[in-house]
Structures are given as C-alpha cells and as structure tokens.
Amino acid sequence: MRRTRIRNALVRLLAGATVGALAGLAVAQTAPTATAATGSAVTVAGRGEFKDMKFTVSQTTRLTSQAVSVSWSGGAPTTFAGSQFDTGFVQIMQCWGDDDGTVPANPGPSRTQCQFGASPTTNRGGWPGNGQDDTRQIFYSADPTNYGQDDRYGATNPNAPGEVPFKSVDGTTITRNTQNNPLFNYNTTNEVDFARTSADGTGQEYFEVQTANEAPHLGCGVPVTTDGVTRPRSCWLVIVPQGSLDLDGKPYADRSHVNAGSPVSSTNWKNRVAVKLDFNSVGTNCALGSDERPTTGSELAADAMTSWQAKLCTEGKVYSYTEYGEPNTRARLISDGSSGLAFTTRRLGADPGTSAPPDPTTYAPVALSGAVIGFTIERRPRSTAPQSVQRLAGTKVESIKLNPRLLAKLLTESYRNSTWGSVLDSGVAKGYGWAKDNPAGLASDPEFISLNPEFADLSVAETPATDTDLMTSLGHTDTARALWQWIVADKDARQFLAGVPDADGMRINPYYSTNADLNPSGAAFDPSNTDEYPKNDPWCTVPPGSGAPDDDKQCMTDFHPYVDDMHAGALHTRRADTLWKSSWDPLATPPAYKSVGPQTVGSRFVITVTDVASAARYGLQTAELENSAGTFIAPTAASLTAAAATAAGSGVAEITPANATAKGAYPLAQLVYAAVRPGKVTKADRQDYAALLRFAAAAGQASGSDPGKLPLGYAPLSRKLRAQTVKAADALIHYTGPSPADHGSADGGGTDTSGGGATGSTGDTGGAGAVGGTGPAGGAGSSASPSPSASFDGGRALETTAAGNTPADPANPLRYAVPVGAALGAVAGAGAPFAGGRRLSVASVTAAARRLSVASVTAAARRLRVRRGWSRSSPRP
Numbered sequence: 001m002r003r004t005r006i007r008n009a010l011v012r013l014l015a016g017a018t019v020g021a022l023a024g025l026a027v028a029q030t031a032p033t034a035t036a037a038t039g040s041a042v043t044v045a046g047r048g049e050f051k052d053m054k055f056t057v058s059q060t061t062r063l064t065s066q067a068v069s070v071s072w073s074g075g076a077p078t079t080f081a082g083s084q085f086d087t088g089f090v091q092i093m094q095c096w097g098d099d100d101g102t103v104p105a106n107p108g109p110s111r112t113q114c115q116f117g118a119s120p121t122t123n124r125g126g127w128p129g130n131g132q133d134d135t136r137q138i139f140y141s142a143d144p145t146n147y148g149q150d151d152r153y154g155a156t157n158p159n160a161p162g163e164v165p166f167k168s169v170d171g172t173t174i175t176r177n178t179q180n181n182p183l184f185n186y187n188t189t190n191e192v193d194f195a196r197t198s199a200d201g202t203g204q205e206y207f208e209v210q211t212a213n214e215a216p217h218l219g220c221g222v223p224v225t226t227d228g229v230t231r232p233r234s235c236w237l238v239i240v241p242q243g244s245l246d247l248d249g250k251p252y253a254d255r256s257h258v259n260a261g262s263p264v265s266s267t268n269w270k271n272r273v274a275v276k277l278d279f280n281s282v283g284t285n286c287a288l289g290s291d292e293r294p295t296t297g298s299e300l301a302a303d304a305m306t307s308w309q310a311k312l313c314t315e316g317k318v319y320s321y322t323e324y325g326e327p328n329t330r331a332r333l334i335s336d337g338s339s340g341l342a343f344t345t346r347r348l349g350a351d352p353g354t355s356a357p358p359d360p361t362t363y364a365p366v367a368l369s370g371a372v373i374g375f376t377i378e379r380r381p382r383s384t385a386p387q388s389v390q391r392l393a394g395t396k397v398e399s400i401k402l403n404p405r406l407l408a409k410l411l412t413e414s415y416r417n418s419t420w421g422s423v424l425d426s427g428v429a430k431g432y433g434w435a436k437d438n439p440a441g442l443a444s445d446p447e448f449i450s451l452n453p454e455f456a457d458l459s460v461a462e463t464p465a466t467d468t469d470l471m472t473s474l475g476h477t478d479t480a481r482a483l484w485q486w487i488v489a490d491k492d493a494r495q496f497l498a499g500v501p502d503a504d505g506m507r508i509n510p511y512y513s514t515n516a517d518l519n520p521s522g523a524a525f526d527p528s529n530t531d532e533y534p535k536n537d538p539w540c541t542v543p544p545g546s547g548a549p550d551d552d553k554q555c556m557t558d559f560h561p562y563v564d565d566m567h568a569g570a571l572h573t574r575r576a577d578t579l580w581k582s583s584w585d586p587l588a589t590p591p592a593y594k595s596v597g598p599q600t601v602g603s604r605f606v607i608t609v610t611d612v613a614s615a616a617r618y619g620l621q622t623a624e625l626e627n628s629a630g631t632f633i634a635p636t637a638a639s640l641t642a643a644a645a646t647a648a649g650s651g652v653a654e655i656t657p658a659n660a661t662a663k664g665a666y667p668l669a670q671l672v673y674a675a676v677r678p679g680k681v682t683k684a685d686r687q688d689y690a691a692l693l694r695f696a697a698a699a700g701q702a703s704g705s706d707p708g709k710l711p712l713g714y715a716p717l718s719r720k721l722r723a724q725t726v727k728a729a730d731a732l733i734h735y736t737g738p739s740p741a742d743h744g745s746a747d748g749g750g751t752d753t754s755g756g757g758a759t760g761s762t763g764d765t766g767g768a769g770a771v772g773g774t775g776p777a778g779g780a781g782s783s784a785s786p787s788p789s790a791s792f793d794g795g796r797a798l799e800t801t802a803a804g805n806t807p808a809d810p811a812n813p814l815r816y817a818v819p820v821g822a823a824l825g826a827v828a829g830a831g832a833p834f835a836g837g838r839r840l841s842v843a844s845v846t847a848a849a850r851r852l853s854v855a856s857v858t859a860a861a862r863r864l865r866v867r868r869g870w871s872r873s874s875p876r877p
Contacts, residue, residue, distance in 0.1 A: 039705075044106065044273050049243045050075070057237055061278040062705055063209050064221070067574050067619035070237070071204040075197040076244055078394070081258045084128050085194045087244040091116075091133075091263045092192035092207050094277075095236040096169050096218045108274025109236045111264040112167045115210075115218060118189040121180050123583060123596055130258040133242070134193040136164040136178045138265040145247055147268055148261015164264045169219035169233075183217040186597045187577070190215070194601045196394035204396070206619040207237065208574055212282045221279035232281040239273040240264075280707075292318045293688045297329035297343030298478065299565050300369045301672045303613040303711045305343070308692070308700050311708025317691055323565065326478040327351050327531055330675075333361075337680025338740065341689050343367075345478040345670045347652035352529065359679040360737065363652050364728030365721045366696045368644050369714050370669040371479045372635050373402055373470070374569070374620035375607040376576050385457035394602040396621065399634070401451040403626040404490035406442065407483065408497060410470045410607075412512035413537050413556065416440045418468040419509070420559050421541040431520065432539075434507045441467035443605070446504045451632075460605050464559035465578045471569045471608035472533035474562035478670065481531035483609065486657035486667050488528050489628060497527060511536040533609070535560065546593075548584040554593065563608075570614035576604040612640070613713025627660055627667040635666050637703075640715035643669035671721075674728075678735040686739075690729040697725035 040061040046053035058069035076088040095114035099107035117136035119129055131137065132148055140154030140162055154162020165175040166183070174181045195205040211221040212233075220235040240263035246252055247267060252259040261268055295305065305321045312319060324332070326344050333342045334349070334357050347363065349356030377397040381389045409415060416423050417440045422432040439445040441462030449455050460467055472480075487493045492502070497514045501507050508518075516524040525536065540555040542548050561579040563569045572579060581593035588594065599606070608620075612635050615622050624632040633639045643665040647653035657667040674696070676689050695708075701716040702709055710716060717725070 042275050044275055046074075046241060046271070046273055047103075047106075048271060049245050049249075050241045050271060050273075053241060055239050055273050055275075057275045060237075060275060063211075063277055063279045065209065065211050065214055065571075066617045067206045067208050068237075069204060069619060070192075070195075070207050070239065071202070072197070072239075072241075073202045075201045075203065075241065077199050077201065078196045079244070079255070080128075081256060083126070084130055084258050085133070085196075085242075086255065086258050086260065087242060087252070088197045089242050089260075090192075090195040090197065090203060090205070091240045091242065092195060092205060093238050093240075093263070094190055094207075094210060094215070094218060094220070095238050095274075096220060096233070097236075103270075103272075103274075106274055107276070108238060108272060110167075111266075111269045111272075112165050112173075113169075114236075114238055114264060115166075115184055115189055115215060116191045116264055117164075117166070117178050117262070118181070118185050118191065119179065119193055120186050120597060126600055128194055128600065128602070132161075132262055133258060133260040136166065136262055136264055137161045138164055138262050144267050146261070147242075147247060147259065148265050150266045152266055164262065168217035170217070172217070184215065187595060188214075192601075196602060198395060199391040206574060208571075208618070209237075209277065211279060220277065221282035223281055223283060232279045234279065235277045237275045237277055239275075240268055241271060241273070242268070243271075291684065291688075292320050293685060293692070294320050294322070294340040295343065295674075295692075296322045296324050296332065296339065296341075298326050298345060298672050299323050299567070300345070300479070300611055300613075300670055301343040301367050302567070303617070304367045304369075304696075304700070304714055307707055307709060307711050308695060311699070311706075312692065312695060317688060319688075319692060325475045327476045330354065333675060333677065337677030340676070340681065340685065341692070342675045343672050344675050345482075345672055346654060347649075347673075348675065357677060359677055360735075362676045362678055362728050362731050362735075364674045364693045364697075364725040365671055365717055366674045366693070366700075366725060367672040367714055368640050368669065368717055368721075369612045369672065370635060370640055370643070370666060371483060371566070372610055372612050372615050372620075372668065373407070373607060373623040373625065374573055374610045374615040374618075375400065375623065376573050376604050376620065377607075378602055378604045379454075380459050380603040382457055382459045389454070389457045397454075398621055400621075400623050401626070401632045402448075402623045403451070404487045404493035405496050405502065406445070406448055406451075407470075408487045408493045408508075409445070409506065410442060410468075411472075411483075411487075411533060412497070412509045413469060413535070413560070414438060414506070414509040414512070415442065415445070415462070415468045417462050418464065418560070419537060419539045419556070420464050420468075420554075421544045422539055424544060429539075429541075434510060438506045439504075442607075443467045445506065447502055447506075461603065463582075465580045465582065465599065466605040467607065469560040470533075471560075471563055471573060471578055471606065473565045473569060473609070474532075476531045478531065479566065479609070479611070479668075480533055482655075482657065482668055482670060484527040484530045486625075489656075489658035490626075497525070509537055511538070533562075543582060543584075546582070546584040547586070548593065549591075552584070552591075552593070554581075558593070566608075566610040567614045567617075569608035570610040570618045570620055573606045573608045573610070573620055574618040576606050578606055611713065613711060616712035625667050627663075627665055628658055629661050629663045629665070631663050633664060633666045635668075637715040639664055639666035640669045641718070643667070644671055644715070644718065644721070647671055674725075676732060678732055679737050679739050682740055686732040686735055690732040693725050693729035693732070697722040697729070 041056060041058050042060045043054055043056040045051065046055065052074040053072055054074055055070065055072045070092055072090060078088040079086050093114045093116040095109040097109040097113040100110040119134035120127055138148060138150035138154055138161065140158045141149040142151060144151055150162065150164065153164050163176060163178050165173050166178055166181065167173045168183060174183065190208040190210050192205050192207060195203055197203040210218065212219045218235060219233050221232045223230050224233045242260040244251055246259070263269070302321070302323060309319055309321065326346065329342045329344055330346070330348050330351060331354065332339055334354060337357065337359070347356065348361055379392045379395050379397060381393050413419060416435045416438045419432060419435060422429040423435050428436050441460065442448050443455050443458065443460040444462060462468060496502060496508055497512065499508055499513050499515045499518045510518045510520055512525045513519045514524050514527065516522065519525060535556040537556050540553040542550060542553050559580060563572060576599040577597060579595060581595045583594050583596050585592060585594045610620070622635055624634045626632050642662045643655050643660045646660045646662055646665055647655045648659060652673055653671065655669050655671055660667050660669070674693060678686055699708055700710060701722060703716060704710065
C-alpha cells in the first residue's frame with residue numbers, strides 16, 4: 001500500500017512537471033524591478049465647480065506594478081439615481097502621451113490615450129452605471145449644452161451615440177466597440193468607474209498602476225530616447241470628478257436619472273485633473289561581462305531580491321531569481337547542490353522523509369517578513385443600521401481582528417455557503433447536515449462579530465466570491481505550514497478541528513476533522529504536518545440559478561480557485577476579483593462558465609493569504625491576528641522584530657507561532673535564510689554569493705524606495721542577525737573543502753556551517769546559534785550596519801546589447817519559463833488541491849483537465865515571471 005502511494009505520488013509529480021515544462025515553453029515573459037517610493041506624493045486642486053476639491057496621489061515616482069492611494073477632500077457627497085451613481089463621485093484612469101496643451105495650469109494627456117470605458121457588457125443588472133458614464137460613449141453636439149456631449153466625435157451620425165476612440169502607444173486606434181476592445185477589457189483594465197465621496201466631502205480609492213507588462217498599449221516604463229537621452233516612459237493618472245451642476249452652472253433639473261456622461265467626453269474632460277507618473281524602467285538590462293548566479297526559493301524573499309538585483313546588477317553582479325515553494329526548494333538543494341543559492345525559512349532535512357546532505361551547508365539570515373490576511377472590504381449598511389453607520393456606506397474597513405479558530409473555519413470550508421448549493425431552501429444535500437445551522441459566512445459569524453462589532457450593522461452577500469473562504473495559493477509552502485501551526489497552537493481551534501462546536505454551535509466541515517471517526521474519508525486530517533491549503537471536500541454541483549446543464553458541475557476548486565502565489569492573491573484582492581467563474585454562457589463555443597469580473601464598487605469583500613510585502617505593494621488592509629499571548633497584533637516592523645527575537649532552533653532558528661509569546665510579537669512572522677552548499681559550487685560562485693550576502697546584511701537592510709534598499713513589507717534584521725550573515729559570507733569566501741572545480745565532488749565532511757548546535761534567540765540579546773561557517777570569522781572589522789548613504793538612481797540606463805545578455809547567459813529567455821512551468825506543474829501534479837490524492841476520481845480528473853488549458857498554464861507562468869523582476873526585453877533585471 002505504501003509503495004503504491006509513493007508510486008502514485010511520483011507519477012503525479014512527474015506528469016505535472018512534464019505538462020508544466022511544456023506549457024513553460026510558451027513563456028518568454030519577464031518584468032520590471034519592484035520598488036516603492038516615498039516622499040513623492042502630489043496634491044492638485046480642481047477647477048470650476050470643483051475648485052474647492054484637493055486630490056492627492058500618494059506616490060508618483062519609481063512606480064512599478066502596484067497600487068497608489070488617491071484621496072480627495074472638499075467634494076460634495078455622492079448621490080444616487082436609484083442604484084446608479086448620479087452626482088458627487090470620482091472617476092480615475094491611467095493614460096499615456098505628452099501634454100496635449102489644453103490646460104496650461106495642469107498639463108495632461110489627450111483623452112484618446114486613456115484606458116477607460118471597459119465596463120461590463122453583460123450582467124449589468126446590479127451595475128451602478130448607465131452605459132455612458134462608465135464607457136466612451138458620447139453624443140455629438142457642435143455646441144454642447146449637457147455633460148456627456150462632445151463637440152468632436154460622433155459627428156458622422158449626430159442622431160446616434162458615438163464613441164471617443166482609443167489610441168494605443170503603438171498607433172493602433174480603436175474607433176468602435178471600445179467597451180470590449182482587443183487591448184483592454186473589464187477583467188484587465190485598472191480604471192475606477194465609480195469612487196464614492198463621503199458625507200464629509202472626502203474619499204479615497206486605491207488605484208492599480210500598470211506598467212507596459214500589464215498594459216502594453218500604454219507603454220508605461222518602457223525606455224524611450226528623446227534628444228539623445230533615454231528614460232522610462234512617463235504616464236498620467238487622470239481624475240475626472242462628476243458634479244451636481246450642468247454646463248450652464250445650474251443644478252440638474254431632473255434628479256430621477258443619471259445626468260453624468262462619459263468622463264472622456266469633451267465636456268467632462270474640461271474638468272479633468274492630471275498627475276504625472278514616473279516609472280522604474282521596464283527592461284533595464286544588466287551590464288555586460290558577468291556570469292549569472294542562480295537563486296531560487298521562498299516567495300518571502302522576492303521583493304527584497306528584486307530590489308537588490310537592480311543595484312548589484314550595476315556593479316557587475318548578476319543574479320537570477322526563480323520562485324519555488326520552500327519545501328520544493330529544500331528538496332532541490334538536497335538533490336543538487338550545484339543549483340546555487342536557495343531561500344528558505346527552515347534548514348535542509350527539516351521536512352518529513354528528508355535528511356540533510358552529508359556535506360556542509362552555509363545558512364545566512366537575509367530577510368524578515370511574514371504572512372498576512374489581506375483584504376478589501378467596503379461597508380454596505382443594513383437598512384436598519386443607525387444613521388452614523390449609513391453615512392459610512394461604501395467606505396473601506398481599515399482593520400479587522402481574527403483569531404486562529406476563525407481562520408480554521410475559513411480554511412476548512414466550514415461556512416454554510418462555502419459548499420455552494422449544499423444547503424438550499426428546498427433542502428440539505430446528503431452528508432451536509434453539519435452545514436445547515438452554520439453561519440453563511442465570516443461576516444455573519446457571531447464569533448467574528450464579537451471581535452468586530454461594526455459588522456452587526458453591515459450586510460454582505462455571502463457567496464463563494466466573498467467571505468466563505470480565503471483566496472490561497474497552490475502548492476507547498478512554509479507560509480501555509482506556519483498558518484496551520486498557528487491554528488493548531490490554539491486550544492479552541494484544535495477542539496474545533498476535532499469536532500467540538502464553537503460556543504454558538506458552529507461545526508467543522510467533517511472532511512477536515514482531525515477526528516478520524518468524524519472524517520468521511522476514514523482518515524484524520526493532520527494540520528500539524530500540512531504545508532498547503534487543501535480542498536478536501538469533494539462537493540460538486542451545478543451552481544443554483546446558473547442555468548448550466550446537469551453534467552457541467554462545479555467543484556470546490558471552481559468555487560474557490562487557487563491563485564499562482566501570494567503576490568497574485570494580493571493583486572486579485574486589490575481588484576476584488578476572486579476568479580470564480582460563476583456565470584454560465586450558453587452562447588460560448590463550447591458553452592462554458594465565465595467570470596463576471598471584479599465585484600461591484602461599494603460592496604466589495606475579498607480576503608486572502610498573502611505576504612507583508614505584496615500587501616504593502618497593493619495597499620491592502622491587513623488583519624490583526626491573535627498571538628499566543630492573547631494580543632491582537634498588526635504586521636508592523638516592530639511586531640515582526642519582536643517575533644524574530646523569539647526564534648529558536650539549532651543553527652537555523654525558526655519563528656514558531658506557539659513560541660512567539662512576546663506581547664507585541666506578530667504570530668506569522670518568518671525569517672528567510674539563504675542556503676548554499678559550498679562544496680557543490682565553484683569558487684567564483686561562492687565569491688559572488690558572498691557578495692550578495694554582504695550586500696544583504698548592509699545596504700540591503702536599509703529601508704527605502706530606491707533599487708538596492710529594503711522594500712516596504714520587511715523589517716530590518718537585528719545587528720546580531722546581520723553579523724551572522726557577514727560570518728556566513730566569510731565562510732563561503734574562505735571555504736577550503738572539496739568543490740567541483742577541485743575534484744568534481746564534495747560528498748563528505750558532514751559539517752553544517754550554520755554554527756553548531758546552539759539553541760536560542762536570534763535577537764540582539766540571548767543565546768542564538770551563530771550562523772556562520774567553518775572558515776575564519778573575518779567579519780569583525782566590517783560594519784554590518786545598513787548604509788545611510790544615498791542609493792543608486794534607478795533611472796540611469798546601462799550599456800547593454802540589444803538583448804541584454806551576458807556571456808554566460810543563453811540568448812533564449814525560455815530557460816526561465818521551462819523550470820517555472822515544471823515547478824508549477826509538479827506542484828499541481830502532486831495533488832495539492834485534493835489533500836494528497838484522497839477522493840480523486842477519474843471523473844474529477846477529466847473535469848479538471850477540461851478546465852485547465854495550456855493557455856491558462858502559460859498565463860500563470862507569465863504572471864509569475866512578471867512578478868519577479870524581469871522585463872519582456874531581457875531575461876534579467
């Protein structure tokens with residue numbers, strides 16, 4: 001039986017890797033360095049009716065794919081005509097091009113060069129727009145008298161609606177059907193059709209800034225040469241306020257219908273407010289003449305590594321980075337030490353069924369970050385809510401409190417509406433009686449409301465797309481392990497998993513019960529040894545009311561789709577798009593389920609597991625989590641540092657939720673280590689990896705926005721941890737054992753260069769094991785403190801070939817796509833969504849295969865490469 005299980009697992013792994021690698025062959029996509037900037041906020045005043053309004057954009061320089069805050073004051077409160085926005089709202093878009101000269105006091109682009117107008121073309125029943133204020137549709141008039149009229153476009157047929165064309169950066173011009181055009185649509189646009197102004201005249205929206213990687217038709221960040229000077233292309237953020245006065249300056253006579261017209265009409269465009277956006281270069285290439293050193297591993301290191309790469313690249317040190325789950329990373333390094341430097345939160349051999357290699361491994365702490373529960377939640381008051389709550393309608397919830405049992409409920413699909421369609425007014429499906437009296441979702445759970453009382457007055461449409469589950473990533477990760485460890489460290493959560501109802505009678509989904517007698521699979525779920533987010537429940541059904549045929553069922557991975565990684569989870573949470581394809585399209589070829597796109601403004605509710613850096617990048621709100629001291633803690637630099645001080649273990653100290661007993665310690669903080677097997681890499685490799693470690697321990701720990709700095713979402717390492725990193729770098733430099741360059745093999749030795757068996761804290765005080773090496777310490781005279789000096793100006797162009805390749809870099813960028821595809825495929829093949837393969841039927845495999853196309857795998861790999869700091873034009877940053 002054991003051999004059969006192992007054989008099946010290996011078959012799934014190999015098959016998944018093969019399919020993933022083949023899909024990866026289609027991928028040659030790469031992306032820009034991700035850095036955040038501070039101190040570049042811009043405030044601009046409105047004009048005319050909006051002269052009292054002030055608009056502030058939180059960041060306008062060194063932009064990449066991220067979110068910026070757009071806030072305003074001095075406006076009139078939003079009003080509605082029925083359920084549609086009428087007056088007092090704001091619309092936001094991103095545009096390309098030079099100043100069109102129409103408003104000398106506020107330079108800005110042509111309205112034909114703005115990404116706007118991709119509102120839904122179907123399923124508009126609950127959409128708050130009227131098909132004109134959310135599109136490029138206008139009505140021609142040589143002498144306009146109403147907003148929405150246009151004195152230029154639509155003249156060929158004044159009796160019918162016209163459209164303001166969209167012109168792409170490459171000259172492509174779309175004049176018809178702009179609402180669903182080939183360049184951008186409802187699922188890809190970053191436009192904000194409706195942003196609400198509160199009763200006090202203020203408002204705020206988080207706007208997703210897109211580079212040329214996400215929006216090639218805008219071209220933002222692509223290097224362009226003007227008068228012999230090459231700089232990344234700048235773009236514009238444009239805000240169009242919609243007011244309550246008509247063109248004649250008098251209030252709208254009829255308030256029973258929407259009076260606002262398209263923001264890109266000539267009449268509305270006169271009120272536009274433009275803010276220039278400067279981007280990091282998309283496709284900045286490394287200098288010639290250097291070999292490339294591979295690094296792989298933890299997503300927690302990704303934002304830091306992409307920032308460090310950009311600086312080190314200018315100094316002739318070229319490092320690639322490929323994201324893998326940490327367990328897979330450790331397995332790769334154990335089996336092939338020549339794979340280079342790996343980022344991990346645990347030592348080699350820590351995973352069940354594995355053992356550390358016999359030759360030395362050097363470990364160095366490089367980053368302190370962690371996992372968060374990020375969310376986008378907007379207030380939708382109940383009709384019975386007091387006026388004080390009604391005034392907050394449409395505004396964002398800034399903070400929520402969550403304890404381990406609430407997270408257990410979400411991850412185990414235990415809310416009534418998580419198994420969508422199992423409990424209906426007409427009855428309860430067989431085997432789902434446990435769900436009948438459970439809360440529909442998190443927002444109506446009495447335990448959640450007791451911690452977050454304002455939700456007693458809020459209404460949430462509790463469906464698979466909102467509060468019945470967390471958006472999670474596919475695969476095995478140390479972050480998933482840490483989350484489960486946090487849950488099982490809590491007595492109430494353990495009892496709930498074992499089948500004990502909470503104080504209000506809510507029961508566990510039995511497919512996740514740790515009590516084998518309750519679990520329909522006959523085996524107990526083991527969260528203490530789980531490092532993924534399994535979808536254990538085999539529930540499948542035709543979604544109620546969808547109109548789909550009986551043989552086109554959806555299962556739990558359809559209701560609650562996985563995302564590629566935590567960064568993707570943050571992005572889709574910012575967009576308020578859970579990716580559930582909830583709408584049946586009988587007219588498609590073949591008929592299929594399709595996504596309805598992002599949730600409607602004013603009632604968005606999406607929650608995800610992501611990392612601190614990704615949450616910071618996309619401006620997500622984050623939950624306060626209960627630590628083992630019983631304190632609810634937000635993820636801040638101080639709380640991450642407090643948690644790091646509790647890390648313990650032999651050599652490679654780990655932060656464990658149960659041991660994070662300090663009152664101010666954030667329970668899901670994680671220390672990331674760089675691991676190298678020095679006997680398996682060449683002397684040149686060791687020298688370059690030592691350079692990376694020295695940089696990471698010094699300038700790389702200084703928080704900032706420039707390339708080479710420590711991005712938002714990380715806490716600087718303590719002096720003691722930085723000293724350990726410097727010692728590890730010395731160990732690589734002074735390594736004297738066998739290596740491939742000497743004897744072709746380094747098997748033997750058996751000494752871990754993590755500093756011996758000391759166990760203790762990694763803080764500045766305490767008995768932490770020294771993370772260093774077998775060579776001389778050597779670093780006593782060097783400073784491990786972050787450098788306070790000004791950082792590199794990332795806008796300078798570097799001398800490169802057209803392709804940006806170094807001599808050691810093969811010209812074909814597919815070298816990155818294949819391993820990424822293989823890794824994703826291997827993870828999927830291992831059966832992560834099915835909890836180790838239990839209850840995986842041939843029918844379900846067939847259905848899954850039908851839904852999984854090569855195109856979707858290719859797109860997933862492409863998004864992963866975009867995330868990790870490479871551009872389309874170069875295989876490296």
